[in-house]
Amino acid sequence: MDLDEKHLIEYSILGTILLLFIGFFWYFRFDKTALLIVSGAGALLYSIWGIIHHAVQERLTRLIALEYILFGFLVFLLLFFVIGL
Amino acid sequence: MRNKGFIKNWRKNFKAIEKYQFIYHFLPHPERKKRAPFLSHKAFIVYIITIIALSGIFRILPKVVPGILGYASNINVSDLLVYTNKKRNESGLGNLVINDQLSRAAAAKAKHMFEKDYWAHISPGGVTPWDFILGAGYDYVYAGENLARNFSNSKDVVEAWCKSPTHKENLMSSNYDEIGFAVVNGVLDGYETTLVVQMFGRTQGSVRAAAVPEAPAEDVEAVRVAGQPVEEKEEVEQVLEEVPVVSIPERITANEPLIDITTVSRSFFIAFGGFIMGLLVLDIWYSRKKGIKKFTGHTLAHLMLITVALVTVWFILKPGDIF
Numbered sequence: 001m002d003l004d005e006k007h008l009i010e011y012s013i014l015g016t017i018l019l020l021f022i023g024f025f026w027y028f029r030f031d032k033t034a035l036l037i038v039s040g041a042g043a044l045l046y047s048i049w050g051i052i053h054h055a056v057q058e059r060l061t062r063l064i065a066l067e068y069i070l071f072g073f074l075v076f077l078l079l080f081f082v083i084g085l
Numbered sequence: 086m087r088n089k090g091f092i093k094n095w096r097k098n099f100k101a102i103e104k105y106q107f108i109y110h111f112l113p114h115p116e117r118k119k120r121a122p123f124l125s126h127k128a129f130i131v132y133i134i135t136i137i138a139l140s141g142i143f144r145i146l147p148k149v150v151p152g153i154l155g156y157a158s159n160i161n162v163s164d165l166l167v168y169t170n171k172k173r174n175e176s177g178l179g180n181l182v183i184n185d186q187l188s189r190a191a192a193a194k195a196k197h198m199f200e201k202d203y204w205a206h207i208s209p210g211g212v213t214p215w216d217f218i219l220g221a222g223y224d225y226v227y228a229g230e231n232l233a234r235n236f237s238n239s240k241d242v243v244e245a246w247c248k249s250p251t252h253k254e255n256l257m258s259s260n261y262d263e264i265g266f267a268v269v270n271g272v273l274d275g276y277e278t279t280l281v282v283q284m285f286g287r288t289q290g291s292v293r294a295a296a297v298p299e300a301p302a303e304d305v306e307a308v309r310v311a312g313q314p315v316e317e318k319e320e321v322e323q324v325l326e327e328v329p330v331v332s333i334p335e336r337i338t339a340n341e342p343l344i345d346i347t348t349v350s351r352s353f354f355i356a357f358g359g360f361i362m363g364l365l366v367l368d369i370w371y372s373r374k375k376g377i378k379k380f381t382g383h384t385l386a387h388l389m390l391i392t393v394a395l396v397t398v399w400f401i402l403k404p405g406d407i408f
Contacts, residue, residue, distance in 0.1 A: 014386060018393045025397045030245035032406055046390050050382055059380075063126070067382040070129040074361075075394050077136045082354045082398055085143055085346045 155342025187265025
């Protein structure tokens with residue numbers, strides 16, 4: 001399996017996670033508590049995906065892991081801001 | 086030749102260079118092999134702190150200055166009745182008929198929630214929906230209550246109730262033949278909002294008059310027990326006295342708070358999310374153009390996440406809360 005094929009598989013997993021996120025977000029669109037849980041789970045899964053993806057590619061550093069955690073948390077906070085109010 | 090000299094001199098002119106330095110806050114650095122400073126770890130931390138601070142302000146402000154922030158709405162009883170009956174008809178159930186006593190009970194419940202500043206079926210003092218219904222003179226056998234707040238239109242209110250199994254159970258119950266609504270504007274928990282109270286019922290008389298008696302259902306909100314004492318009777322009577330006997334359906338004017346939270350929070354989300362999205366697109370384009378190989382996380386993955394977040398908020402998220 002070459003690098004491009006590996007990337008494709010890993011990005012397909014990310015795409016599935018994001019599609020599931022959209023699906024759950026639509027399903028629970030009138031339930032604020034559920035939406036916050038879905039947002040938190042989405043952000044967490046994204047951070048985990050990023051870390052595992054870089055670990056598999058043997059390119060994982062503390063800064064890269066921190067970047068995925070910070071970005072995931074930032075997006076969650078943005079969603080929290082708009083859902084929670 | 087003149088042009089070449091100009092470029093040579095321009096490069097030496099630090100002031101001229103400084104004038105355009107701001108652009109490097111938006112672009113990846115070719116030598117350091119890093120993202121733009123606005124996409125750095127430090128920038129992310131600043132954004133996170135800013136959002137937390139803004140969330141705090143939006144939560145503290147209503148406590149300090151109540152009624153400034155709120156939820157704009159345009160809800161009316163006629164539409165609520167139409168959408169409710171439409172949903173029932175889709176399930177093969179008959180129309181519910183407006184009952185003024187139930188509507189009065191609903192109006193009293195809404196008034197009580199604003200006055201006592203609570204959001205629940207049972208008040209902190211123990212007043213139940215059935216107290217309002219009985220207080221309004223509605224002698225029920227079956228009764229139920231649905232609540233909604235912060236919605237922008239009538240259709241979303243009914244759709245939200247239909248998405249919740251317990252609320253849907255009330256809406257679709259064959260035990261009810263009458264309904265009452267109240268759509269009231271006021272300040273709840275510091276926020277200017279519109280409360281929607283929907284009360285269902287069936288009287289003793291209509292059960293006796295029914296050609297085919299219904300078996301008592303287990304899934305109704307309340308089945309009255311004969312001789313049940315009415316708690317907080319005086320409190321309920323006082324609220325009911327202040328609620329006029331209204332002719333329903335009554336059209337309710339739109340609620341327009343000074344600052345509409347839905348518009349403000351969405352605008353901020355779209356503007357800030359768009360800013361981050363723009364930076365990420367710029368990062369991908371400029372890195373490819375200049376052949377910059379950065380040792381960072383994947384910009385494309387970040388771009389995918391922020392795009393999905395923007396799409397969901399823009400197209401799916403609806404304001405409102407049910408109970």
